[in-house]
Amino acid sequence: MECIRKTISGLAIFETPKILRFKSKRIGITNISLQILILTYIVGYGIVWEKRYQTTCPVTSAVITKVKGVVYTNLTGHQQEVGNSSLYERIWDPTDYTFPTPGHENGGFFITTNVIITPNQTRGKCPESLNVEGAVCNADSDCPIGHSLPVGNGVFTGKCVTGQNEINKTCEIYAWCPVELDDPHIHDQRALLEGSENFTVFIKNWIEFVKFGEEYKRKNVLENANVTYIHKCIYNATTDPYCPIFRIGDIVKAARENFSEVAVRGAVFEIEIYWDCNLDRDFLEHCRPQYYFRRMDSPDSLISWNFRTAEYHEENRRTLFKTYGIKFIVKVTGQAGKFNFVPLLINLGSLLGLLGLAAMFCNFLLSSCGKNRHYYNEQKYLAVPPPDERPNDDDDSSEDKSPILADQD
C-alpha cells in the first residue's frame, strides 16, 4: 500500500535538470564554434552534400556485349617466321576470335589476340614433344606402356622413337598427332592479331531500381540515339561519354596499359559501369552511366591468359588452337536515392545528439584545465558523505526529501 501511495504522489511531481550558468568568454566562444562546426558538418556535408535525406536502392542490371571488327593476319614482319607461315595468313571475324565459354559470364567477353595453330591432327601414334619434361628417352624401357607425363600430350605406347628434331629420341605416345608445336612466333614481342585493338564492342546495359518501381528503368543507350549515331560513335570520356560502343585499344589505354604488350600474352580488364542516380531530379536527364576501366591481373612472365579449343572437321580430324587473349569483365555498380522523411529525421536526430559533444568538451575544459576549475567543480558537483558519516536523522522514513518548487497556480 505504501508503495502504491508513493507512486501516486510521485505522479504529481515534475522534475527538470538544473543548469549551471558559468560566465566565460573563451568557453562561450569555444562552445558556439564547436556547435557551428558540428551543424555545418551534419547539415552541409551529411544531409545536403551526401544526400542523407534520401532513401537509397542499389542498381539491378543485365548486360550483353557484341564485338565487331575484322582483321587479316600473316607472319610478315614477325622476327621468327615459322615453317608453315601460310597457316597464319587468314581473315578473322568476330565468330573466329570471340568465345562464349570463357567470356560471356557477367556480360564479359574474350578477344583473341595471339594464337598457335596446329592443323590436321588425327588420333594415332607419334613422338611426344621435346618440350615436355621427361619425354626424352634412350631405350624402350624409359617409356613404360600406359604411362603419361603430367604435362604430356598422350599415353606411352612403350616405344622410344626418333623425336621431332631427328637428334633426340622421345617416347612414342597415343595422342592427337602431330602434337602441338611450340611455334616460335609466340615468343615474338608482337601479337598475331595486333589489329584487334581496332575492334569495337557494343555494351548493352539495362538497369532498374527495384525499390522505386517500374518507372525507374533505363538503358545505357540514350533515348535520342539512332542507328546512324550507333554506327559512327565511339566512346570518348570527354567528347562522347554516353556512346555505348568502345574501341578495344581505347579501353586498354584508359586502363593505362600498352595494347601491343598485353596482346602478346593476354590480360584481364574490368569495365565498370557506374550509375549514381538522384531520383528527385529528372530521371532520364540526370541518371546516366559513367565508365571506368582497370586492369585486373598483373603482368607476369610465368603465367599467361590462354586456353585451347579445336575445330573438328570430321570424326578423326581437327585443328587445334592455343588462344591467347584479353578477357573483359563487365561490372555494373551504383545506386539511386529519393527523398524520404525517415532518413532525414534520423540524421536530424543524430545532429541533436552530436551537439551535446560541444557541451561535453567545454565541460571538460572547465572542470580539468581552467584556472577556476576548483570553483567550477564546487558549484557543479554536490559532494555527498558516505552513508555511515551522514548526520543522524531521527526520521528514518524513506520519504523523498528533495526540495519541490511549488507552481504559482
Ligand SMILES: Nc1ncnc2c1ncn2[C@@H]1O[C@H](COP(=O)(O)OP(=O)(O)OP(=O)(O)O)[C@@H](O)[C@H]1O
Ligand atoms: N561492336 C559494335 N560496333 C559498332 N556497331 C555495332 C556493334 N555491335 C552492334 N552494332 C550495331 O548496333 C546496332 C544494334 O545492334 P544489335 O545487335 O541490336 O542489332 P543487329 O541487327 O542484330 O546487329 P548486327 O546484325 O549488325 O550484328 C546494329 O546496327 C549493329 O550493327
